[in-house]
Amino acid sequence: MIEDFSNLDYLQNGNTRQQAAYRVLTQHKLFEKLAPYQPLLAGTIPLAIDTAQSDLDIVCCWIDKGIFLKSVSEHFSAYPFFTLREKTIGGIPSMIAGFEVDGFVVEIFGQPVPSHRQAAYRHMLIEHKLLLQHGEAFKQQVIQLKLQGYKTEPAFAQLLSLEGDPYEALLLLEQEPPGF
Template sequence: MKKFDTIEYLSVGTPKQREAFRVLSHHKIIELLAQYRPVLAGTFPLDIAVPGSDLDVLCYWQEAGHFKQHVTNSFSGFENFTLREVTINNQHTIITNFFADGLEVEVFGQNIPVKQQMAYRHMIIEYKILSKKGDNFRQQVIALKQSGLKTEPAFAQLLGIEGNPYTALLEFNV
């Protein structure tokens, strides 16, 4: 979805979105990751961020070692920098976390084009649902998130989706 290809839309969004834009722009986070085709996903683009929500930056790497070196060189000076490698959905995944101006940033990299990654696909479906269901539904999602639920389980609960919310949501017809 073209809207999410850059972070410019955040600059005219809600106060939380404008703060996310300021942090990402001031620290050149998207710019530093440009070669990995970064896309901000998750709660900030959808305007459902709650205290403690992080800025999820999805990246597509083709060489794991180069990506690890690049994110380490670019972000290791930030507060609470960590880098870990895990397997998610049978995919080698490199995750970097750090804080910039009090906001946690998570750089999530896989050897899968960003628009095919689960987090991006979830965001697009959730965006369509929020667009269709309106602000009352958005507020219900936020309330569930504030009570401790993660985003996908909150959507699944409100929509009456059964089973694994992460996979079932991908099959939800909007």
């Protein structure tokens, strides 16, 4: 069981794709370059529910958008398929950079919100608990739905019969007592 997703060392002992992700993150010093922005890996690769299309999602917290944009551009614009865009998500200004490195698509997602409080990271922690509670068969069902084209949160919501917006419905589980 992974106790601390903030320390990437768990990837070294994971499945083949997690080990490859660890190599990419460390060899290219992605977290070192993003260190001022509290980088955290989120998404499906840490949970081993990824598909071939899954990317490395790195959430970051910025205080000054201009400094963050400049830093991300300086460090990553030379990578293939680099993009950088601004979007408002849930009323929060967000910066999204993408590029490819060693067979992985990387997405850097930055908001002026502490990384560990951003929705993507919170979703991952909730999904981790659910995977532990519901076991391997449930995990395989999530993967099967993802292979059918479902996004991660809608796949969980489908299997758990959650009502409404799957992203919001999962966050509501964060407040549930143990054993939800």
